Amino acid sequence: MTDTFTPDPNDEMLAAEYALGLLQGDELRRFQLRLASEADLDGRVGFWQERLATLTDEVAATRPSATVKARIDIALFGESSTGTPLLARLAFWRGFSLVSLATAAGLAAFLFLSPTPTPTAPVFTAEIAGDASDLRVVAFYQAGWPNVRFRRSEGAATPGRVLELWAIIGDGAPVSVGLLPDGDNGALPVPAGVDLSAGNVTLAISDEPAGGSPTGQPTGDILGAGPVTSL
């Protein structure tokens, strides 16, 4: 094993490059394999990490939005154990801000299947998914359409229960869009007063008793949520 105080010069450079994130591909994998078994090499990485971290002295501290901590608590501890208020739950829903590539690929196929797509009108989509369930629904809307269309790629209602789709405008209370039918594809009329092209709408799906929420607001677990974004 290499002597601690006279490390191999090339290893020293590899450790520095690794701490900087500059190693890639096979070189990265080989280095990671060695790290697991070579304590000295590991120590050299620590040496560089310790010093490079001080470069962040120049980075301005930036207070995150107040909702981030609530999202972290929900992700780690679950909403039921913390009695999370509705506002924090909404914040959590809006946390899913990136539409995955799989979604985009699915949409390409979906567009093909959709009746009468209008080539010029703006297209909007939302990927409705959550960490705590396997439900994954892609909603699809084109400006001017009366309906929001959707495709379910994973997950289903538990027996005796139904899936209810909600639209949340900004910080407002959820508005019921309707119950998802059993099939993988479907459409629901966009409720009056909801503009899916407005850029401030989140779609969410909750688990509800047969017939849908009796209260007009979600009563069961939120199985997934995602913002409506322009495609």
Next chain:
Amino acid sequence: MTSQDDIDRMIARVALSDRQAFAELYDATSAKLMGVALRVLKDRAVAEDALQDIYVKIWRNADRYTARGLSPMTWLITIARNTAIDRLRARRETGGGMDLIESLPASGLTPEGTAIARSEAKRIAGCMDELSPEHRDAVRGAYLEGHTYADLANRHDVPLNTVRTWLRRSLQTLRDCLSR
């Protein structure tokens, strides 16, 4: 002002699943780590998503912190930076993510590293001044913004193998300076 020792104790309590300590740690460090993530990702909403991942990882890996020998802020900053860079590279699909767990030392610093970690860590700022401005920018760009060798070659308009040669020369200069 929260001291390094305070942060150290908070992480130790988080390792025992102390949620109050986790809340205190978040209050004491989230603005710093948000700054680090934002510097890499440039977009506030994306950085906040990354920050969520960062604190989930801190909670889940806190029990591995004490064995590691890094100063507490270095441990936190390294998680934040690597998580943000993983996101950046996943978005760009260039591959080569940092892979957080693997990229943290598993067994701690060598005796040499431990002895000088706290007292001399600040010296990299002075050593950076020994580099030419262009080389200094390259090191800072790699660390603070997650630039790859390909990014650096583009930015500085030099061939890929050239950029690696001169960046390694810069790292050697830093190493020599830090060892003096």
